Amino acid sequence: MFLKSRRISPFLIILLGFLAVILAGTFLLMLPLSSQTHQFSSFPDALFTSTSAVCVTGLIVQDTATYWSTFGQAVIIILIQTGGIGVITAAVFVALISGKKIGLYQRNLMQEAMNAPYIGGIVKLTKFILTCTFSIELCGAAIMAPVFIRDFGIKKGLWYSVFHSISAFCNAGFDLMGVREKYSSLTSYVGNPVINLTISGLIIVGGIGFFTWKDIAAHGIHVKRYRLQTKLILIVTSVLILVPTICFYFFEFRDGPVGTRILESLFQAVSPRTAGFNTVPLDKMTDSGQFITIILMLIGGAPGSTAGGMKVTTAAILFITMAACLQKKDNSTCFGRRIEMDALKSAVTVFSIYIIMFCTGAMIISTVEGLPLISCMYETASALDTVGLTLGLTPKLGMVSRTILVLYMYLGRVGIMTLAYAIKPTKAPTPAKFPAEKIMIG
Numbered sequence: 001m002f003l004k005s006r007r008i009s010p011f012l013i014i015l016l017g018f019l020a021v022i023l024a025g026t027f028l029l030m031l032p033l034s035s036q037t038h039q040f041s042s043f044p045d046a047l048f049t050s051t052s053a054v055c056v057t058g059l060i061v062q063d064t065a066t067y068w069s070t071f072g073q074a075v076i077i078i079l080i081q082t083g084g085i086g087v088i089t090a091a092v093f094v095a096l097i098s099g100k101k102i103g104l105y106q107r108n109l110m111q112e113a114m115n116a117p118y119i120g121g122i123v124k125l126t127k128f129i130l131t132c133t134f135s136i137e138l139c140g141a142a143i144m145a146p147v148f149i150r151d152f153g154i155k156k157g158l159w160y161s162v163f164h165s166i167s168a169f170c171n172a173g174f175d176l177m178g179v180r181e182k183y184s185s186l187t188s189y190v191g192n193p194v195i196n197l198t199i200s201g202l203i204i205v206g207g208i209g210f211f212t213w214k215d216i217a218a219h220g221i222h223v224k225r226y227r228l229q230t231k232l233i234l235i236v237t238s239v240l241i242l243v244p245t246i247c248f249y250f251f252e253f254r255d256g257p258v259g260t261r262i263l264e265s266l267f268q269a270v271s272p273r274t275a276g277f278n279t280v281p282l283d284k285m286t287d288s289g290q291f292i293t294i295i296l297m298l299i300g301g302a303p304g305s306t307a308g309g310m311k312v313t314t315a316a317i318l319f320i321t322m323a324a325c326l327q328k329k330d331n332s333t334c335f336g337r338r339i340e341m342d343a344l345k346s347a348v349t350v351f352s353i354y355i356i357m358f359c360t361g362a363m364i365i366s367t368v369e370g371l372p373l374i375s376c377m378y379e380t381a382s383a384l385d386t387v388g389l390t391l392g393l394t395p396k397l398g399m400v401s402r403t404i405l406v407l408y409m410y411l412g413r414v415g416i417m418t419l420a421y422a423i424k425p426t427k428a429p430t431p432a433k434f435p436a437e438k439i440m441i442g
Contacts, residue, residue, distance in 0.1 A: 010109045011418050017087035018054060018414050025050030025079045034072030044402065051406045053079035054087075055413035056306060058173025058276030058388020059379075059405060061395045065178035070159075076174060077163050083413060084170025084206070084306040085133055092126050128217075129210045133169070140165035140202045147194050168202035170306045173276020173388030183392065190279040191260040196267050203275040204241070207301030208233055228337045229313060233302045236312040237273075240299065244269035244292055252289045253280070272296035274307040276388020283391045290378055293389065297381040298354065308386030308412045310354050317347040346417065353416050358384055361408060365401045369393075383408040 008016075029046035032038045045061050049068075052059050053076045064073065082090045088110055095102060102110075102123050110122045141161040148164075149157030160176055167174045177184050189195040205213075212230050219225040226234075248265035255261075264280055271277045272293045285293070300309010317332070321344055324332040332339040358380055366376040375391050382389050383405040394405065411419060 013109060014088060014418055015414055017091070018083070018410065021079065021082055021087055022047070022050050022054045022410070025054060025075060028075045029068070029072060034069055034075060036067060036069050038069075044399065048402055048406055049076065050079060051409050052388070053077075053172065053174065054083035055386050055409040056080055056083045056170045056172040056274070056308070057383060057386040057409045057412070058167075059383055059390060059394050059409070060174070060183075061402070063178035063182040064174050065176040066182060073163065073176065077166055080170050080172045080174060081166055084166075084172065085129065089126060089129065092123075093130055096123075096127070125210075125214065128214060132210075132213055136202070136205055137162075137165045137169050140169060140198055143198045144195060147189075147192065164199065165202060168199045168275065168277065169206040171203055171206050171274045171276070171301065171308070171386070173271075175277060183390075183395070185278045187279055187281065190264060191257075193259075193263060196263045196279065199275075199277060200267055200270045203270050203273065203277075204237070207273055207275075207305050207307035208237055209302035209305035209307075211304050212302060228335055229303075231335055232316040233312055236316050237302070240273065240296060240312065241266070241269050244272075244296060247292060248289065252285055268293070269296070272387060272389060274300045274309055274385055274387045276382070278389060282389060287374060290374060290391075294377055294381045297385045297387045297389065298358065300385050300387075308384075310350055310385070314347045314350050317343055318351060321347075350416055354384065357408065357411075361404050365397070365404060368400050369397060379405065380408065384412045386412045 026043070026046045028034060029050055030041050030043060032040055034046075035041050041062075048059075048061050051057075062068070064076065068076065085093075092102065092106075092110060095106075107122050110126060141158075141164075144164060145158060145161040147157075148160040151157065152160055163174075163176055166172075173185075175185050177186060177188060180188050186195060186199065211227075212233050215226050215230040223231070245262075245265045248268055249261055252268075253261045253264040256264075267277070267279050273296055282290070282293075298310060299315050300311055301307020303311045303313055316334075317339055320334050320339060321332045332344065358377070361380040361384065362373060362377040365371070365380060366373045369376070371393065375393055378389070378391050379393050379397075381387070386409060394402075397405070
């Protein structure tokens, strides 16, 4: 059976699909086979870990390397891969390899899941995405393998290479470095260019989006032929990497060799864009550095990618509209194209909802746990935008706070607009318009 029901909204199927995978992962992680001690894991710990994996977040309440067995780690990486490419895309992959026919309803569902502009060629696009995904992850693992084999031996080194390549490409942030020090992430490789640059490259490629790949593959270096969305994604992504790197280099990481400082700064500029790895102790950063990281987490990656967040296109549209308003232009334009009003409405809606949820969640956790607000803002942004970076608070939080983070991870991955469309799938009719009246702004 491959998504046969025609009575259920595609958006509701997406929501239920993610929920079903999360619950299946929870059940598997609760089994004695999944833990190092071969004992049943608690439901809250298994649920949190499964949600974090499927929602490619990376927040954990138990160290991945020392608490979960090889079977448990395999379950986690499968959940990450499924959540990274999308539950519907994963279902299509299973259908394709089993030879099942993809009907019109399924194609429509695939279009909604990937936010594709057209339904035509959607199966071919899915095959392209799957081929690129597995190829890039394999290349990433091959590049990192010599380093991990040197440090952990052949068998363990190969496993670490595959695990971290998938985790990085899917912007998940799960790692197995707890064998050296619990919750240490990649701090032991802070000066290693192979690990730093490979992980960063995988994060960036996974975060720019499947449609950006397709555009680049179709037009090569002919940038003028790129769609407006591709141009915006590449420009904003470049700015969000370059500017924070410079800021971190001059104001955060001022000790040590120049090469190490550059790697530290670059990695910490790339990782908050929903990846969740870190090569430096995050609690040692200044409040300014942590605030920049929070902003990067909130923006996130590109639509139709493995990344979460409000998305770079949302930030771009808001900035372009602000510039047009300040110049008293009637329309928001960029690269000779006009931004549609529907896109602006969606951008404002997404931005507003994210900010409200972000602030509300942080204040509740701060009040319940008695912790500093900025620290709670950090954890909340990390969960809502499926990043996975933490100041070390998540494993210490109580049940109420963990429940908020689980809910935020889920909503952050499936998308706020998906939830809204699932609740109200049809557009409200507007047979008549009310008289307009001006309101003073600013």
